[in-house]
Amino acid sequence: MTSEGAVFDLGYERYSGPRLGDREVFWRMVIDGLRKSVGIGKRARSKAFPFALLALAILPAIGVVVIQVVANIFGIPLGEELLLNAPEYFDWTAQLIFFFVAVAVPNLLIPDRVEGVLLVYTSRPPTINRYLVARLVAMAISVGTFLMVPQLVLLVGEGLISDNFFGHMVDNLAFWWRVPLAALFYLAVNVAAAAAIAAYVNNRGAAIAVYIIAMNVLSGVGFGLSSINRFFSLIAIQFWPPRLRDWIFDRPSPEEVPGTDVPVVAVLGTTLAFVALAVWLIMRRYRRLI
Amino acid sequence: MTDRSPALVAEPVIEVTDVSKWFGDKVANSKLTCSFGAGVTGLLGPNGAGKTTLLRMLAGLTQPSSGVITVDGMDPRSHPLLFERIGLVPEEDAVYGYLTARQYVTYAGELSGVSNPGQAAADALATVQLTDSADRKLGEFSKGMKQRTRVAAAIVHRPDILILDEPLNGTDPVQRARLIALIRSLAAAGATVIVSSHVLVEVERLADRILAMTSGRLAAAGSVEAIRAAMTDIPYRVRVAADDLRSMGALLIAHDAISSVTLDAGEMLIETDDLGALGRDLPRLAVDSGIRITRFEPEDMSLEAVFAYLDKRR
Numbered sequence: 001m002t003s004e005g006a007v008f009d010l011g012y013e014r015y016s017g018p019r020l021g022d023r024e025v026f027w028r029m030v031i032d033g034l035r036k037s038v039g040i041g042k043r044a045r046s047k048a049f050p051f052a053l054l055a056l057a058i059l060p061a062i063g064v065v066v067i068q069v070v071a072n073i074f075g076i077p078l079g080e081e082l083l084l085n086a087p088e089y090f091d092w093t094a095q096l097i098f099f100f101v102a103v104a105v106p107n108l109l110i111p112d113r114v115e116g117v118l119l120v121y122t123s124r125p126p127t128i129n130r131y132l133v134a135r136l137v138a139m140a141i142s143v144g145t146f147l148m149v150p151q152l153v154l155l156v157g158e159g160l161i162s163d164n165f166f167g168h169m170v171d172n173l174a175f176w177w178r179v180p181l182a183a184l185f186y187l188a189v190n191v192a193a194a195a196a197i198a199a200y201v202n203n204r205g206a207a208i209a210v211y212i213i214a215m216n217v218l219s220g221v222g223f224g225l226s227s228i229n230r231f232f233s234l235i236a237i238q239f240w241p242p243r244l245r246d247w248i249f250d251r252p253s254p255e256e257v258p259g260t261d262v263p264v265v266a267v268l269g270t271t272l273a274f275v276a277l278a279v280w281l282i283m284r285r286y287r288r289l290i
Numbered sequence: 291m292t293d294r295s296p297a298l299v300a301e302p303v304i305e306v307t308d309v310s311k312w313f314g315d316k317v318a319n320s321k322l323t324c325s326f327g328a329g330v331t332g333l334l335g336p337n338g339a340g341k342t343t344l345l346r347m348l349a350g351l352t353q354p355s356s357g358v359i360t361v362d363g364m365d366p367r368s369h370p371l372l373f374e375r376i377g378l379v380p381e382e383d384a385v386y387g388y389l390t391a392r393q394y395v396t397y398a399g400e401l402s403g404v405s406n407p408g409q410a411a412a413d414a415l416a417t418v419q420l421t422d423s424a425d426r427k428l429g430e431f432s433k434g435m436k437q438r439t440r441v442a443a444a445i446v447h448r449p450d451i452l453i454l455d456e457p458l459n460g461t462d463p464v465q466r467a468r469l470i471a472l473i474r475s476l477a478a479a480g481a482t483v484i485v486s487s488h489v490l491v492e493v494e495r496l497a498d499r500i501l502a503m504t505s506g507r508l509a510a511a512g513s514v515e516a517i518r519a520a521m522t523d524i525p526y527r528v529r530v531a532a533d534d535l536r537s538m539g540a541l542l543i544a545h546d547a548i549s550s551v552t553l554d555a556g557e558m559l560i561e562t563d564d565l566g567a568l569g570r571d572l573p574r575l576a577v578d579s580g581i582r583i584t585r586f587e588p589e590d591m592s593l594e595a596v597f598a599y600l601d602k603r604r
Contacts, residue, residue, distance in 0.1 A: 014375065014481075015410075015448035019403035028400040042388045116382030120443070122351055123378035124401040125370045290351060 025126060026134055033138025037104045049103060050142075053096045057150045060084055060092055065157030072161060086151055086179050087249045094186050094241065097146045098215070104142065105194035106207035108135055113289065114202050128290050132282060139191050147183035182245040189241050189271060192278035199285040226258040231266070233259025240271045296512035297501065299327035303451060303482040304348055309357030311343050311506075318343040319506045322357070326484055330477040332497025333486040334597060340506035341486040342381055342455055348484065349378045349453050361451065374402060377444035381455040384440065387429030391420055391439045394428055395446050402447035414442040419468060433460030441469065445476070452476060452483045458492050470495055490594045502597060510596075518596050525549050525561040528568065531585035532558075532576065538583075541575045557585065 020028075039046030064084045070076075112118045121131045155172060162168040194211050201207040215238055222236025233239065236258050243260070244267060246253040253260040259267065294300070302325035311319040319340045326348075333341045346352040347359055350366030350373065359365070366372045385394055395414055399407030415424045418438040428436060437460050444452060454473065458466050473496060477483045487493045493500060494514065502510040502517070510517040518526075532538040539558055542548050547564040562568045565588065576583050589595065 014450040015404060018405040019374070020400065020405055021403075025401060025403055028397075032397060041393070116380065116384040117386060119351070119378065119380045119382060119384045120398060121401060123349055123373065123376065123380070124398070124447075125373045125403060126401060127370050 022125075022130075026130060029121075029126060029131065029134035030138045030141070033108060033135050034142055037108050037138055037142045050100060053100050054146060054149065057093045057096045057146055058153050060089065061150045061154035061157060064154060065161060068158070068161050084154065086154070086176070087182065087245055087251065089151060089154060090147070090182060090186060090242070090245055093147050093150055097143050097186065097190060098212075098238075100146055101139070101143060101190040101194045102208050102211045105139060105191060106198040106201075106204040106211075108139060109195060109198040110202060110204050110207060118289065122290055128286050129283065132286055136191065136195065139195070140187055143187045143191060144180075144183060147186055148180065151179050151183075178248045182241070182248045185244045185248075185271060186241040188275050189237060192275045193237065196278040196281045199282045223258045230259060230261050233262055234266060234270045237274070240267055240274075243267045244271065295323075296516065297324040297508055299325050299499075301327045303327050303362060304484075305358075305360050306344075306348070307358045307360075309344075309347065309354045309359060311340075311347060311352065311355050317506050319347075319354075322508055324501055324508060324511065326482055328477065328480050328482055329499065330473060330483045330485060330497045332493035332500045333484060333503065334488070334490065334493050334500055335486075335503035335509075336488055339488075339503040341488075341503055343506075344503070345378075345453050345455050345484065345486055349376060351378075374447060375449050375451055377447065377449035377452045379437075379440045379444045379452075379454040379457050381459075383436065385428045385436055388427060390425050390427055391415060391431070391435075391442070392424040394439060395442045398443035399446040404447050407446070410446050410448075411442070414446040415439075417445065417472065418442045434462055434465045437461055438465065438469070441472070450481050452481055454483065454485045456487055457485060458487065458489070466492070490597055514596055518590070521596070522563075524590075525563050526565045526568075527589040528560045528562065528565070529554075529585060529587045529589050530558045530560055530572070530583065531556070533582045533584065534579075537579060538576070538581050541579060541581075542572075545571060545575075547571070559589070 035041050038050045039048075061084070112121075118128075118131075122128055126134075155169070155176065159165045159168040159172075193215060194207075197211050197214065198207045201210055219236040219238040222233050222239070225232030225235065239257050239259065242257050243253055243262075243264065246257070247264040247268075304326040306322050306324050306326075309319060309322045310317065322344065333344065335341050343352065347354050348361075348366075350359075350361075353367060361369075361372050361376070364372060366376070389397070392411055392415065395411035396407045399410045399414075404410045412421070412424070415421050418441050420435065420438055420442060423431070423435060428439060431439065437457065441454070441457060444454070452473070457473070458469055461469060470492075473483055473485065477498075485493070485496050487496075499513060500511065500517065501508060510520070512520070530538065530542075535553065535556070535558060539551050539553070542551050542558070542560060545568070547562050547567040548560055549563060550561045552559045560568070569586075572583065572586065575581075
């Protein structure tokens with residue numbers, strides 16, 4: 001036994017070990033955004049809404065496949081036309097992603113800003129621009145999943161019930177590249193609009209309401225005024241993606257899509273200008289915060 | 291002997307040169323020039339003095355309206371990698387309530403680019419003694435526990451510059467003592483620590499050096515004693531008790547260094563311009579006169595008193 005004692009200085013040294021690169025840190029922010037947008041890590045109630053919407057989005061594809069299987073088993077002729085084709089499927093999924101985006105985008109952006117959590121990012125190496133890009137990429141991935149997974153289920157399901165799965169897939173490849181391209185427009189218009197609103201509105205409920213009202217009012221006004229001048233149909237924001245989808249799939253737009261006689265290049269230009277304006281507004285808002 | 295301003299340090303890590311910040315027509319900081327080096331600097335001032343705005347500028351979160359702020363000679367706003375060296379505990383809540391403390395601190399480590407954020411988070415949580423609660427959600431935490439979690443998130447990447455805005459808010463006395471010990475140990479190891487507070491006792495216990503702010507301006511800099519000594523226009527106040535107050539009073543009135551003597555609640559309140567002379571002469575006078583002094587206590591050498599004077603000068 002010794003009577004001597006000592007308290008050792010455990011020391012504190014600045015971290016000088018290896019660091020994650022910018023890209024790795026960026027993807028960790030994206031993953032965080034993905035988790036938030038679909039409620040992973042949150043209460044069951046937060047997860048219920050996005051996953052219920054995803055299930056609803058996939059349901060028609062499964063239904064079509066089941067009907068075809070049943071028809072094959074019982075030898076019921078279904079005709080030459082597919083029960084549901086890829087471009088028409090967007091009409092259904094677009095309605096669902098409209099609500100998903102309405103809820104998910106404000107959830108992703110507003111609490112960080114209003115509750116001061118933005119400081120978690122801005123007091124560290126990621127810049128505010130990288131934070132925003134990571135958030136938008138996370139939204140793009142989750143909305144893209146909503147748009148693409150049902151289409152994939154439809155494609156693979158129909159392939160599985162066809163006589164030749166690989167033949168079916170190869171035959172569809174020439175056509176299927178149009179699906180992600182069309183999805184991109186649905187995604188860009190909806191996310192850009194919701195994010196621009198969420199950047200300026202500090203209450204989540206209000207942001208959801210403003211988005212839903214603005215999208216519907218603009219579309220209604222554009223639809224109504226298109227009888228006066230066809231170019232007024234360019235106000236109808238919700239009709240830009242279906243119009244562009246029909247252009248991508250090289251098929252005529254249904255009559256209920258306003259502005260079918262407006263040159264598609266005008267719709268494309270308006271869409272791109274709108275997305276650019278939304279991005280500028282979002283960046284402007286966040287640059288003023290920092 | 292150097293003629294460097296007390297607001298400047300010999301080996302600065304952060305330099306603030308003629309910095310002003312205004313929001314619309316409201317001036318938050320006005321022409322601040324100061325610097326920060328290793329050790330704890332306490333930024334002291336009442337609410338609205340401009341401390342948080344200055345800290346946000348030091349952390350690169352806000353651009354000065356005019357003037358220059360550098361960290362190791364670089365503008366933090368144009369060198370984001372400097373943030374790898376900075377840890378910030380903001381005044382705001384700034385936590386995700388649905389995350390556990392471990393998840394939150396790990397994420398903070400990821401954002402700071404630490405290669406093993408899980409281990410770094412465990413170490414940081416152990417440092418603030420939150421290991422046992424690490425897997426509880428932050429939404430269930432008390433204010434003090436959240437505060438400690440924020441400190442853990444600020445040190446998870448082991449920065450050498452720590453900026454802490456009111457870090458002891460909401461903590462109980464035991465937690466406060468632990469956080470003060472932690473902050474002092476970081477400074478002792480060479481970190482540059484800047485702590486803001488409006489609670490004078492906290493700053494007195496924490497900081498080696500004080501920058502006092504009022505109305506967005508730098509009101510004083512240095513140690514409490516040095517700041518008090520610099521207030522030559524305000525006499526020191528000393529409370530003296532003795533077994534024969536009347537005789538003691540008569541002796542003191544005749545002393546050159548004493549400007550006034552007041553009887554107050556059975557004791558004497560003495561005002562003097564020369565505390566050193568009083569401290570030297572009073573025991574001798576008492577011994578010569580056979581008077582026993584039972585109390586000799588400078589009343590305004592505390593940070594609270596010094597700050598009250600500063601605040602009056604506004």
